[in-house]
Amino acid sequence: MPLHKHFKLYKPYGYISQMLSNDERQSRKKKFLSDLYPFPMGVMAIGRLDEKSEGLLLLTTDGKLSDMINRSGVEKEYYAQVDGQISDKEIKKLKEGVTIGVNGKKYLTKPCKVHIVDSPQFPDRSKKIRDSRHGPTSWISIIIKEGKYRQVRKMTSAVGFPTLRLVRIRIGSQTLKDLEPSQVISVKKLI
Structure with missing residues (x-):
């Protein structure tokens, strides 16, 4: 072996x-x-x-x-910086599952864990993200057990909060x- x-x-x-x-x-x-x-x-x-x-x-x-x-459904945790101040209403929608497009078809994401987090201390990115002059942003943690193409980005957009920065922090x-x-x-x- x-x-x-x-x-x-x-x-x-x-x-x-x-x-x-x-x-x-x-x-x-x-x-x-x-x-x-x-x-x-x-x-x-x-x-x-x-x-x-x-x-x-x-x-x-x-x-x-x-x-x-x-x-196998191993948990993957992401921190997503989203455009705007996300509310509990949108967090609830994300937790329950939202409809996104996958391969030209509508797909309902599986229930997942989502909560607002304080701004994490990640190293600066090589390409800058817009700053607070362009409006507020929020950070959320999303834990999923699936992994469709660009799923987290599509999920946050589906509730009206496009992802500006996405960092995977955990797999299992x-x-x-x-x-x-x-x-x-x-x-x-x-x-």
Whole structure:
């Protein structure tokens, strides 16, 4: 039985959650995980964070483990900075599930955990977010067990509060704690 390697990474803003691309045009214009660290052959991201999202990303050489984490309903926690002062009414809607578009079809998100949080102390992002001169913002924690394409962003937009910054802080028991952007840590066990 092969010994698999596992990593956790603080994916910074502006990087794609893959090692490289076969598309030469994309390879010239985009930043990939392999630009951050010399990962061993066969390493794959477990799930994804879109280019504009940042935070915790797990990586492994174990395809079965990757599939299990993606399909088993492991909790993923995100901190989302949203445009405006979100109210309890919208928090309740998010908790109960909202309708979003997935692959051109309407999809009702599963119930999840959501609450307002104080402004977290994340490192500055490479691309600045608008400041308070443009109106107030709120931070919320969203814990989901599914992971549709751009789900959290679509959920906050569905209740009228578009996401300005999205940071994944936890997958199962693995957290972002003590990691700096672009930092990679080798771990013995992921879940």
